[in-house]
Amino acid sequence: MNSTFKGKYDLIVIGGGVSGTHAAYAAGRMGIKVLLIEQFGFLGGSLTAMGVGPMMTFHNRAGRQLIFGSPQEMIERLINIGASPGHIIDGTGYCSTVTPFDAEGLKLVLDDMLVEAGVDVLFHSRLIDVKLSNGSINSIIIHNKGGVQEYEGKIFIDASGDSELVKNCKVPFSIGRKEDGKSQPLTMNVKIGNVNSSQFREYIKNNWDQFDDKIRREEKSDILEKISRISMWGLYDLWEKAKKNGEVTIPRDNVLFFETNTEGEYIFNTSRILGVDIFDGISLSKAEMLGRKQAREIYKFLLKYVPGFENASLLSTAPHIGIRESRHPIAKYVISSHDLTSEYHFENPIAVGGYPIDIHSPDGESTHSVHLKEDGMYYIPVDSILTNEIDNLILSGRSIGADHYASAAIRVTPIAMSIGQGAGILAAISVKRQSLPSEIDYKYLREELQTQEVYLGE
């Protein structure tokens, strides 16, 4: 394929989701020359393109904050421009906190961070190929309206969420769970606005049996007083009734929703599309259409059945259907669910996390969770972001070396961002020391992670 050579960088990051953005930010601030490639025209990935929210969670179950560094700095920037209330109690009781935000504010904050760090950003550009020699990436090939272009780099980070660089480099990967290769379902997130939240709160207060209480540790009535934004799941009977009436066809046993930064505006993370092959264009396109149909069903259900939604409006469906799970690269180390639940203390963590294993069933209506113990946390080792095959490739975000079960925990945004910061720091140290990422003595990495306020446990 003929391509136009466009330039050379120390680090090239594929994917401008939160993980890629934090990787580029960390590396750019350390003074190396960074290029970030993103297929859409904005940063934020799933949080902006797939309509996901809130960020969940910076804390463990006991309420101890585990994620700091540039993700926490980003939250402070969001608070400063009025685009987030910060970390608030999770009304579902699933986690101790959630962090609502305004997606438009997030786009701006992430732009600012990369501009300040001197990162060159290439929007509307898609990775399509790589040039390899002797187990290293020499250059990447991208396509945009200007045609096919080539960029050379020293280190490359795959933060594409779908392991696009991994696939192009022919690094092995697995798909779905071991038993049958099935992945978590897709969800079309839908934003509903103009909700009368006081009326809705009143309804919740008077119908607590309709909202989940199995894992809530505080008195239900207290929760509503304490949360500035509502997050809940339930509406069981109304949902069942609508299903029986044929008004709802979504294969899910409850309604899950989160108020955003804007009071009266909610994200419904409720649609469910099973059995999609995300690597097949036709299958994915059908899922987008079905997702929009399901979003309409959810909206009409709310209008008809739920107090407070009488004048609600359907603000938007996500620009891209939500994909929770994609390729799982076979990294130098593949994290298992046992590593997380046993809180195995790897000696070389790049990040830590406390979010439970959260699997939306690949087969049907339910959601399966495994929580850590109250003050638990797990460690993400450096080897899970390096591969055996390509020596200048670093993995980041939701698609690192983690199996179906482990990735169902580490995929959430605070952890994805923290992994991104670690990946960016490792890349910058490698460039500065003129060494491969796998050759970097962990003591240098730990020192810089701590300088950049990453918490790594005691």
Ligand SMILES: Cc1cc2nc3c(=O)[nH]c(=O)nc-3n(C[C@H](O)[C@H](O)[C@H](O)COP(=O)(O)OP(=O)(O)OC[C@H]3O[C@@H](n4cnc5c(N)ncnc54)[C@H](O)[C@@H]3O)c2cc1C
């Ligand atoms: C329905 C749903 C609900 C969720 N709920 C929550 C939640 O409540 N809280 C939470 O914290 N997390 C939640 N998550 C998980 C979380 O949103 C993601 O796992 C996380 O955002 C992943 O971030 P990332 O940067 O690793 O990847 P992504 O956000 O997927 O970013 C990858 C980026 O790479 C770009 N890209 C991909 N391929 C190419 C290419 N070839 N060339 C150029 N660019 C490319 C994409 O456009 C994208 O911007 C949810 C996810 C889904 C789908």
